[in-house]
Amino acid sequence: MSVDSNPPNTCWKCHKTYPVGTKICITCGVDLTTGEDLAFKGKPNPDQDEVDPYRPRSARDWFTMSLPGLFQPMTLVGFFGMAGIFVVLEMLAMMMLSGHIILTAVVVAAVGLIAWAQGIVFLLVGHFTLLHEGLTEIRGSQWHIFIVLTVAPVAIFMTIAGTQVPS
Numbered sequence: 269m270s271v272d273s274n275p276p277n278t279c280w281k282c283h284k285t286y287p288v289g290t291k292i293c294i295t296c297g298v299d300l301t302t303g304e305d306l307a308f309k310g311k312p313n314p315d316q317d318e319v320d321p322y323r324p325r326s327a328r329d330w331f332t333m334s335l336p337g338l339f340q341p342m343t344l345v346g347f348f349g350m351a352g353i354f355v356v357l358e359m360l361a362m363m364m365l366s367g368h369i370i371l372t373a374v375v376v377a378a379v380g381l382i383a384w385a386q387g388i389v390f391l392l393v394g395h396f397t398l399l400h401e402g403l404t405e406i407r408g409s410q411w412h413i414f415i416v417l418t419v420a421p422v423a424i425f426m427t428i429a430g431t432q433v434p435s
């Protein structure tokens with residue numbers, strides 16, 4: 269506790285020193301004997317109220333909470349597997365596009381995208397689960413990650429495809 273490092277008559281909040289025997293810091297409302305913040309007694313403490321268990325406290329926390337699959341070897345392998353399928357299918361779709369097999373190319377590209385979304389779900393959920401089941405476990409800000417991570421490759425594919433489609 270930080271209180272221990274101060275002499276008992278020094279307020280941990282404003283570091284003001286009081287004569288021995290003083291019980292309360294009149295500036296902060298801190299109980300000098302216990303270190304308790306009396307000003308917040310009965311009122312919501314801004315440091316403690318609304319503690320969101322999902323609120324990240326550091327970058328590492330953010331990754332652990334938002335993309336738990338990154339820290340699970342199996343889901344990480346699953347993600348790279350899906351990413352591999354995605355890359356292969358998108359490349360196949362590109363080749364089909366340049367070969368004027370447009371409709372099949374779109375289907376192949378879509379299947380590749382589903383594989384990619386499945387991989388993202390592995391990372392977001394942290395265990396193996398089917399895409400549609402995993403999506404029900406995604407919460408709050410994870411949806412932003414999911415949307416960004418799935419829309420980004422689509423945008424890239426569309427941009428590249430746009431240059432490939434014969435006019």
Ligand SMILES: [Zn+2]
Pocket residue numbers: 279280281282283284293294295296297298
């Ligand atoms: Zn004080």
